Amino acid sequence: MTELPSSATLTKLVSGVTETMFGMTFELAAGNESPPWKNQNVAWRTVVLPITGQRPLTVAIASDSQGGKMLAGEMFSCPAEEADATMIDDALSELLNIIAGQVKSSMGLEQTLGLPKMLESETMPMGWHSATLKHDESAVLIWVALNEPGQPGSGP
């Protein structure tokens, strides 16, 4: 059975998507093993998307306010400060949709992508196979994660 993509592979997949779509690249952030919101009193927006079929997976992406505004600004072609919550949710959902497609292809899965769903902050996923990414040297972070039910380290 194909293993879940490593943090480095996840980074490459995400950065490949963002670079192709709007010329922005990401790299692994220092301390990427822990969810970046840990010990931070900040609101993160999180979206999850199921890949259904023989080997069910869930893919997630999260960003802090600054990261969400920056991504939405790039995708909507507007200044980041003009991006509102609806635009951020839309941008994260569509980005996750494309990333999930890349994850599916990289693992050779002939399965179906579900629809993205926003998570409330109190249900932030923990213990998932994840990577925290940063754009250049800025403080902008996004977090991408995979969950496979029944696998070691999988969340609730």
Add this chain to the structure above:
Amino acid sequence: MKILIVDDSKAMRMIIRRTLRNAGYDKHTISEAGNGVEALALVRGDLPDLILTDWNMPEMSGLELMTAVRKEATTVKFGFITTEGSAEKVSQAIAGGAVFLIAKPFTVEDFQKHLGGLLA
């Protein structure tokens, strides 16, 4: 030519518009719909020449939209712009009458390759 973009993401509809413009196809009339049901209502009011649709959408999928439009108007050309870019999905789309399938993420060159014959 009248083009209808169907995608549940407003951001993606904007990116598709931008990519059409950057590919040199900026002289066409473009309209948008956020899902298949909305698209079907627009098609009934003003028939487009080309529909660029996502595959996975709430309420009605792109494939269901194509089937529904085909029952009413056989002249409309369909192209899918979707993350569902597997060989199986491409075959399914073409078998249903689509002209092409562009996988997300896409480039300006992808648009020129698949849309050049229709829009140039």
